[in-house]
Amino acid sequence: MSPSVAVVGPGAIGTTVAAALYEAGRRPRICGRTARDQLELQTSHGRIVVPGPVQTDPAQAGGTVDLVFLAVKATQVEGAAPWLKALCGPDTVVCVLQNGVEQESIVRPYAGAARVIPAVVWFPSEPQPDGSIWLRDEAHVTLPDRPESRVVLDALRGSWCAVELAGDFTSVAWRKLLQNAVAGFMVLTGRRSGMFTRPDIAELALAYLRECLTVARAEGAVLGDDVPQQIVEVFQTSPADMSSSILADREAGRPLEWDIRNGVMQRRGRAHGIATPISDVLVPLLAASSDSPA
Structure with missing residues (x-):
């Protein structure tokens, strides 16, 4: 059984991951600041439309999930804290799709008892004037080789977003x-x-x-x-x-x-x-x- 997943921050990175999940047959909860009916990703293979809605009220989050993809920028983590509080339980894994080498120390204070893992994102995705996202190349993500990373592997298994585990x-x-x-x-x-x-x-x-x-x-x-x-x-x-x-x-x-x-x-x-x-x-x-x- 695939883990339940939420994507917090449906910008360029969040939309790309949500589209990969949706194409693989999963339906993530999408959480953000702006209400939208759907997300759109343009790839070299065509346009992917991910049904919404984008939820904007953490009080209506619907309970905890197995996996949260946190795709907000480091400058926005504090603003995303209500989402983490609503979506995270002691068995939740928070995968931080964020730049830098300090993801864990930045996010952990807001994640409660959830396990936080950093990620390195290897795909160029850019917002377009019409609100869609353009994925300019293949997508893959690198995670530390830890037990909690297996949840991310399971969530993205069979998708076009590859996941690799790095010992170093x-x-x-x-x-x-x-x-x-x-x-x-x-x-x-x-x-x-x-x-x-x-x-x-x-x-x-x-x-x-x-x-x-x-x-x-x-x-x-x-x-x-x-x-x-x-x-x-x-x-x-x-x-x-x-x-x-x-x-x-x-x-x-x-x-x-x-x-x-x-x-x-x-x-x-x-x-x-x-x-x-x-x-x-x-x-x-x-x-x-x-x-x-x-």
């Missing part, structure tokens, strides 16, 4: 964080992936990623010297108009996840006595882009 989840999570961190350059330039083909931007990105790599290794990640170049090449070979969630938030005037994507590099670097000169410039600029009054 720390290294996987920090590698993805490096990729997310350098995407912060998009906020400061207002440009998309195509800008990384500029030699000066590529050089600066490599220097920043090497700084981040030193921090990641101090945190226990096992990553090779070639990782910075690999990440820059990912941006260089992506469609020139490929965006990122942090740029989309900047364009929409929303708070940015600058702290969990970039501030963490500076914070953890200082804790290990590692110099982070590029972070020391980048982080205040990103913070100002998000939090300044004007």
